[in-house]
Amino acid sequence: MVDKKLMARNTIMLYGRMLLIMFVTFYTSRMVLKALGVYDFGLYSVVGSIIVLFSFIQNVSALATQRFLSVGLGRNDHAWTNRVFNTSILVHISICGAILFLAETLGLWFLTHKMKVPIDRVTDVFWVYQISVVSLLLQIMQTPFMAALIALEKMDAFAKIGIFDAFQRWLMVFLFTLFSFEHKIVSYALFLLVGYFCVFIVYVVFCVNKFDICKIRPRFTESKGLFREIFVFSSWSMIGSLSVVGLSQGIALLTYFFVGVVANGSIWLAEQIMVAFNRIIGTLQTAFNPQIIKQHSVSNFSEVSSLISLSCKLTACIVLISAIPVFVDTAFIVNIWLSQVPPYLVTLIKLVVVYILIDSLSGPYITAIYAVGRLQRYQITVSAIMLASLLLSFILYMSGFSIYVAYSARIACAFALLVYRVIYISKSSSMEYKTFLLNDFPRLAFVCVLSIAFSEFIVRYLLDGLLGLICLIIVNAIFVLVMFSIFAINSAERRFIFGMIKKRF
Template sequence: MLTQTENNKRLAKNTLLLYGRMLLTVGISFYSTRLILANLGIDNYGIYNVIGGFVSMFYMVTSTMTQAVSRFLTFELGTGNKKKLQQTFSTSINILLLLSLVVVLLAETVGLWFVNYKLNISPNRMNAANWIYQFSVLSFVCEMISVPYSASVISHEKMGAFALVTILKVLLTLGIALMLSVSPIDKLVFYGILVLLISISIQLMYWIYCRKHFHECKYSLHIDKNIFKSMFGFAGWNFLTTCASMLSSQGVSILLNMNFGTAINAARGVASQVNGTVGAFSKNFTTALNPQITKSYAAKEIEYTKLLVCKGAKFSYLLLFFIALPCILEIHFLLSQWLKEIPPYAGVFVQLSLIYSLVEVLLGSSETLNRASGKIRNFQILVSITQLLILVFSYFTISVTKNPIWTVAITNIFYLLIFIPRVIINKPFINITFTYYFKKVLSGILIMSVLSIIISLIPVYYLQEGWSRLIIVSVISTISIIVFSYLFVLTKGEKLKILNFVQYKLSRK
């Protein structure tokens, strides 16, 4: 294993690379979507999204296998067993090929029937819809097979390559958006062909890079039975949670629709989009950190693993809190500037969703540790039961109160109730107790958050809503978080590193 100093440098470098990727891709993605919508038209774009949304159900398999493959590859990198690392890679490829075959069989039978006889698509566009469906299925297969390659890149912490491929994908999508205006055939079909070509291109990029840089990325037909059993067991428990999460999320959406109409679904969609964009600021850091947690645990460096888990929780929270706090305080103004018509309850939904994300991000590194251990059954059962209880309690509270806000509030309440169990569930692996976690992470975070919120609320109460107040609130909240984080959140060692870094920069001027 590398020294902690080298790991910290690599972590900082990878985080910056991922932030650069995010800042570049978000703007291009929004512009590309605008061009695609303009060139395809609302009906064609709607057809593509309803077909893509149907095929996306199969991505539950991909998401669970991605976590499983990434965990096992990263773990073997940490142990240094090169032979088992290569066996793990080949076994994961073969598993995904088998799953792809199953998905294709389902897609070409039940799925094809559903598209042609159940989806509400104009008869004169059914031919194009069927082409899009076939392209979407092929794109799914390409992305599924590329999982071990992209997981290898992340496991080796080559975030520069990962960021570059992501940027190229976004640029290629922009190219599609520009080419649609000169399509030689049906625009929707042409769009589907180009999206498929991008999926194939991305797969080739990962394949070429991994074959060149990683010795384990050599395919063989051999399937290691022990790895196969372990990986499928791991993926199975993940699949349980994914299904419970989807059932809960879609069930709550249906409940809201049945009781309050489509406007509430629009509000929930707005909250989801805002939450996802804001959450990306901390996700970049965790993407760079997670491989180090898994590798250090695999190498049995327990004290360093505990340090990484606590550091991950603190800094993930801080990165999210910097953006979330002004958004929570100024959400009504922000929504008024973004949307021509604000769906009812959208502001409250966004605020509660961001609070939920702040709670969840404190447990992100703990969840990574749980996956690293491979003993995920109890954790996945706990989360799955919670998801289903959220759906049940949402049904009853909506029936009694007739207030949609309770659906988001219940989610927050339940995840707060299982906060302590989710911390201590990792005690057998590295002996993290809740008392230890509270002392190292939560106590400072709570003090910093309360003080920052109180100070940031002052201009909200005394100034009129507008751009000036938004800027003032943002500046005050940023300064407050920095000052109180330094005083209450950072350790003595972290403070010393910051002071040394500042002194070094000042001495160079």
């Protein structure tokens, strides 16, 4: 049975962690933009954004590792789960080796021969790239320990380490702004590297000392079969996450070539909004993911279907509450956030919000697909859809369309991926895809459109300024919750939600 009390407690802990990290992310973005200036900020975003973009690799790789750990915990086989953990460390060392090879060959060639970097900044860009690669490798090696905390559902510990992570991010940026550096973007990258290393050490020390399944006993000779299974599974998941990175970085590079470095900085800031919303989405899904995988491992497919449906709807509800004020009152929020507002940013953020509203619905289905475990055909199709989206952006830029039209190709991609994932999982579970596509999705879309129209009315005809924004946030939240309870959820899901709240409080 699903532990509703544990899920409720975990969700609350994770949301506290998420809110703090979001606040620090936005505040430090403002500090960095002010310290670097618009041009250097845009230049750093071209190269240093590898960390933000490749965080998709960490998230997907963590889900792949968590899948095997949750299966072992679901079967109550701790010895096998410890073997999985140690094998996953070896797998991630192999992944780091492959990424390092690609970064120092293909990536370095592209950086030195294809990037239009000013002559006097070539050395700075080279070192930012190298430092960013090291930071990326640290984050990848952190993945097995992070996945173990989630699989064990130790969200209180996960939240505390997240608080430490938020504090070190602020501290590193604060220390950076205290001093005057000749090579600003290189110094900024070094400060970030120190912070990533500290978080990595905390994860390793905490997990190894607290949990038996995290004891490090790498024995490759005894785990060849398991290594092969995890490596193949992780490799296919890595291909999918690399496609996400390729799409994001590809659009950024196309913008850099066709529009310029300032526009690229605006895309990087818009990506920060996307990262923030992904944290909101991931917080709820992190609470649901272990249960979806564990229930699937014992073939409780009706419970899996119920969890997917509920997770999808709750995710949509939370995204609507947080995203609609950003969409409706973007200009005012951006002016609060940043002391300097780069060109293109306001409209790009609106496009990011539309993308998130669609893409957020895919999360529970991705978890279910990982629980099933057959990734080859799935990842090939997903990668093809993303490549087609990137190609569409290139064609739009070549045809003279604006940055907004070219960036909108991601929205079409998100919808195509959502439809494909829903159909894919319906073939391996008792969940009927027509239920979501013809019933749940139209209902959620109706609530979304109605809520946006209502919020637009508040902003246009009632209050404006800071008081108006506060009023908008509160009234929109109430309106979305009412519309959601009327149109989106059924009676069984309503009882489940009230049961979680009742058991928690």
